[in-house]
Amino acid sequence: MLLIDCPWCGERAETEFSYGGEAGITRPKDPAALSDAEWADYLFMRNNPKGAHRELWNHSQGCRRWFGIERDTLTYRIAGTFRLHGKDEG
Amino acid sequence: MARQTNRLGSGGRIDRSRPLRFRFNGRDYGGYEGDTLASALLANGVRLVNRSFKLHRPRGIIGCGAEEPNAILQLGSGAGTLPNQRATQVSLYDGLEARSTRGWPSLRFDASSVNDLFGRVFSAGFYYKTFMFPQRWWDYYEAFIRRSAGLGVAPDRPDPDRYEHRNAHCDVLVVGAGPAGLMAALAAARSGARVILADQQREPGGSLVGSDLPIGGRPADEWIAAVVDELREFDDVRVLTHSIVFGYHDHNFVTIAQECGGDMRERLWRVRARQVVLAQGAFERPLAFCNNDRPGVMLASAVSAYIKRYAVCPGRRAVVFTNNDSAYQCALDLAHAGATVGALVDSRGSVSSELTDRVEAVGIPVLHGHIVTDVRGRLSVGGVRVARWNGDTDARADNSIDIRCDLLAVSGGWNPAVHLHSQAGGAIAWDERRHCFVPAESRQANRSAGSGNGRWSLADCLRDGRDAGVAAARSCGFDAAEPELPVVEERDETPLQPLWRVPAARDPDSCPKQFLDFQNDTCVADVRLAVREGYRNVEHVKRYTALGFGTDQGKLGNITGMAVLAETLGAPVASVGTTTFRPPFTPVSFGVCAGEGVGELYDPVRKTAIHEWHVSAGAAFENVGQWHRPWYFPRAGEDLNSAVARECLATRRSIGILDASTLGKIDVQGRDAVAFLERIYPHKVGRMAVGRCAYGLMLGEDGMVMDDGVMTRLGDRRYYLTTTTGGAARVLAWLESWLQTEWPDLEVYLTSLTDQLSTISVAGPNSRRLLEKLGCSIDLSREQFPFMSMRQADLAGLPVQLFRVSFSGELAFEINVDSAHALALWQTLMDAGREFEITPYGTETMHVLRAEKGFVIVGQDTDGSVTPIDLGLERMLAKDKDFLGKRSLARPDCVREGRKQLVGLLSADGRTVLREGAQLIEEPGAAHPVPMIGHVTSSYMSDCLGHPIALALVAGGRSRHGETIHASLGAGSIATVTIVPPVFYDPQNERQHD
């Protein structure tokens, strides 16, 4: 069970959190202007690396904040957590 | 009752003042408090305890701990029975009953032991090579295979015991309370760190329990007691015994199963440790020689432990066979216990004279450069064959002599218990000097100490433990001093001679069986066969031969097996490696893993504030999400259908009342509330006037309908949304995620009011009169309070929000009230409604009423592949703005012809109620696969209309109104149906607008 350092609440057990997949996916500004392929890319294509992964987690049983984590998908080691849109975003 | 013939007159950690009685295979025996089942059996001279899995060979107790593969017994009977208990780890208690799991008609005369005669046929992988012809016989073959497999029997009744979970945090967790673990714990505790020390045995001390070795000038037992006493003095130290650390998971999360006694049978400790010291000790390993599985062949350290801890000498005439120093102590212990030691057979050509002298001094002949090649006896050891040996594994053993004995104590060296280290992701390395795998680099915050770290001498174990404890405490930021080490005797050691497979008189493929995995009957020849057949990877060998697959998970024989594999491959052991160490370290009950979360606590039952009223009204409940919702309210003699018919008609004719509190409710406020909701919802949110309600659909980015509900504009910058019962949490999280991750610039706050507000829906032509009767602070007339609007009001003296929305098609009011008052309001409504024959209804009636109106239920009439257009709600999709999911609706598959669309269905015979889920086809009797054009999503008898109705999704359905198709009714029968528009009742919507 992972130990996740919520940027607000501190270290908490994995069971307090929910996972949100790859971080940094931004919704296209003008979806109508995209081709089907580009839209499919936004909808479905996600990085799925074996190794370092920047991903979103939500402290759903805690402060309900979404934040970022850099985690290794092979060792599960967490290199760090970061707030979104804030100055600590790496 | 049998006499405890093997019990020594004195000594041991047993309490002779507390005799216990137990039963094994129908016979009564005696033992003492402090015995394990195994020690008590041995005390009573019981040799034969079980039969092996495949070959049904007679088997006896071989070890004294988690490594025991043979003494796997069934305990007790009835609901409290426990299958597959390892006798070496079961504490004896009064009245214990145990049975062997194999052996028919009896353990001594097992009919299936003929398997042993055909042992060669049952070679590795034999299942895969036969039972194929004729194909249809497989079922019989399989039934036979299944019957002959398996160990114990599962209980046939629910568990009478309880289990609990317990979370704990500590700075330093020490696993194992042997000398290394005790020193580690002491060092850490003295530094002020929070320490947990866990050991699976009933008392701390590890392999020192019962030992007479002097430590720091006093007997080991006293030293242990002093250390434990000191540890118990610290507030922040917890010493757990009977506690198996079974799993080392990610991020230093460690799980421990503690045996508790009483009706709380076991406790799961879920420990988050900052640092872990693993002082698990080491497992002695056996040697592979012919018939090394005969009852009476035991691990040397186990023999010593039985003598010292339990005052049981498992044999009278013993032979000791070793390739290392440690078994010399066993020979001494045996002699001390009064047994005759016929010989100490040491494969090594020369050994330190000090050691040899000490053994010879008590009259034990020592045979250096000798090996035991074979064992005589069948149900019990009768003697051993000993041969001279020059160290060449390929040589045939000859010049043998026979030595009579009833006990053979074996030591093939030691394997550090690297299990938890390895579970934690740590590397292990083959130590060329000590000939064993030792922990290498750790991947988590843990370190190993003691014999688990490849240290054999007591002095080394103590030092290693202390150092680990100090280092662990320091890593946690504590200023740990080094406790002084107790003085112990140190001796010179003669290195172990690597010996795994003992040469026999014949070659290893044709000699009598040399066992590696006793439980699965895996022999040296099987490993060799696997290699010959191409199963060369250690993992293939494991799976092909079942080596290490048993309930001891290879603790006894795996490493020996890997070494034999290496030898067969002609490769170094290091390159063969081990199989993966996985939790649990030893088997743990399902019950303890599940903890309290079973039965009524399996999943929370969410209840509305009115729940108890429903219960007393005799409601039948339905699970919706985690909620229990009234499904219908049967009166005496009514079934679902008749109750629902009554509830529906009452609502259509006068008033029905529904507890709709489970709807998700979200308060949306903030400067950018409009902008936000415009992006979420397909309709024009900003155009809504304050006080107006609108039906809102929520789409996923894939364009599919995700949830629906009513939204109400409460103010310029404030809205109130409802969601489906099941979708409440998901929708709130979804909205919040858009705000936080995508549009942080929007100032909008979402607050869940699902629990704060209870919702009571009153529907039916008399609903307005009812509210008026109760005293309502506002004008409820159609003109002043039109359909799809909302008002704050006082109702029956309570502040409420009134909504003129209708999910039934009738004139209806939804009343939001503070949950603290919901039950009171409900009762008030019921009282006042008596004159209108107000009728409470449940979800089933709600479904019928809404289906008559063609309103969909997301999740029932949709399934994640349905767009708003498919539902006929295209008009809700704003053209001149973007919203979530909009782009997806323009994808080729979403605009293609022939998508499934929502329609109504009428049975041609006017009687048949279609089955919900039934598939729709055009051509009955067509060949498989029959093309399906849709399916029935909702179907009910409409008593109000006098005929059944159904909703369905049908390919191109909207343009097919009036056409006839067919619904399959299971079991081959077919109903003919007509496609109609999905609104059956009051299509002009006059009633709800009333």
Place this chain on the structure above:
Amino acid sequence: MKYSALSLLRNALSHNRNWPEAWRSPKPKKKYDALVIGGGGHGLATAYYLARDHGMKDVAVLEKGWIGGGNTGRNTTIVRSNYLWTEAALLYEKSMQLWEGLSQDLNYNVMFSQRGVYNLGHTLQDMRDIERRVSANRLNGIDAEVVTAVQLKKNIPQLNTSPTSRYPILGASLQRRAGVARHDAVAWGFARAADRLGVDIIQQCEVTGIRRDGDGIIGVDTTRGAIDADRVGVVVAGHASVLASMAGIRLPIQSHPLQAFVSEPLKPVLDTVVMSNAVHGYISQSDKGELVIGAGIDAYNGYAQRGSFPTIEHAMQAIIELFPIFSRVRMLRMWGGIVDVAPDACPIISKTPVNGLYFNCGWGTGGFKATPGSGWVFAHTIANDEPHELNRAFDLQRFESGALIDEHGAAAVAH
């Protein structure tokens, strides 16, 4: 040497010294007509059918570890074909038909045991979904029936059918032809049969690069050197994205840990397979006697072949909820696999933008049952550079067009 009772006896007489290798361990050649990357069940089946049905014998299977060591060797072995959507149902049914003669076809007993699979329904919506699926199955010619709670009680007496349990069991679907098989034997059986037809099975050979020349494939780099090939089929389950990125293409795949565990071996106590979606757990008893139990998928991406302990706790609770008598039974071992999940929980068996490069992935938590069928259609796709009718819908294009085959929706249980 043909495997049979007779050959067992004969070899026993010679102390089993004369058994031949089940498969060779050849050195990789410089070039093959076709390469299959991934020595799981799917990859080995692909190679076997390429050789058997399409006359392509110059084929190698490249496996980074040991064959069958991926999900093939760590799954709960449930085999069924009662899928909802026609596209999926027909594909899995093809597989089911191959299963039914597989031991004989391969001359390797894969212990395919058609003991029936029950999918339990706990809510009214579950029952609607079950009805819908069973109805669809029957029209597709797949055996399926709806079973009431009363019948369940009779058929599976150990099951907790109490109406007062937290999620009472309302009924189930049953596919009698469904069941379980011996996972390792599937990999080994295909390997041996493929080897017989000349396929090279090369273990400890990790593909580290995919070489393309413009739009076409030319070969791969491996830890055992470069190997050229005209066609390359990739069937690496959880590693699909890793291989795809070597080829410079993207896949809508996420890799997640999925865990399972076994109990200690017990005398026969459960003679069928029980799966529940609402009370998330699925269970069967292996021929050796262990209860084989699947846990839920861990939400996060992971390549570690292990997951979170709370997931195991939940599975235990679910199993005890369904079978209270198993509370005192003990877990012997737990482990994890890396499952490759596509957005619609359906596989991708497809050509790619690179000519001669084919991907077969996305089987997620439920591809063991498809092993023979998947190999069969993938072999067809590789040999003909064109999908078979049965896998045409499972292409990459569907994510663009939106024509997903949404088994998430109603079929729900994905294993």
Place this chain on the structure above:
Amino acid sequence: MTDLSQRRHGLETLVGAHGDREQLSATVTLEIRAAVRQLNLRGDPGKAGLRTAAEEALGQALPVQPNATTAGPHTICWLGPDEWLVLSATPDAANVATALEQALSKHGAAVNDVSGGQVLLHLAGSGVRDLLAKGCTLDFHPRAFAPGACAQSGLAKANVLIRLDEDGEAFDVVVRRSFADYLLRWLRHAA
């Protein structure tokens, strides 16, 4: 009309025979604190004026440190960087919401009275830490959970807010109303 005054929280059926105060075990007592009003407040503390306005309306500052509470006329718990829970047992508690709402409306904040939707359980006694540890992964050691601190987490299978009082002796546990029956069952079982 029904006399509504006798209903204080509508939880009577839930606490059943035990009444508002119950001895869960030899070392833990449970009390349902129905009289405490609970206000949920959301707003941006970085916004000029919001904190001052709130402080004026409430007579005490909003905690801005995670997992902290402030004491004063009320107890205010930090729930998130823009969310607080005001627990108020003052005589005029019923009006606090209105006052707060008025004070904060121009600062774009959201105030909701959630007293009816949440149940406040007060757990006291020497066994409370051990009891909570059975169902919660938080560390309740005095070194880790200081008096006056609060944290949201899971307790058994319910989401909760847990607060340790200023004396470091008793814990308040706030749970959503629909889960209260479950949580009470769990507490009785686990104790």
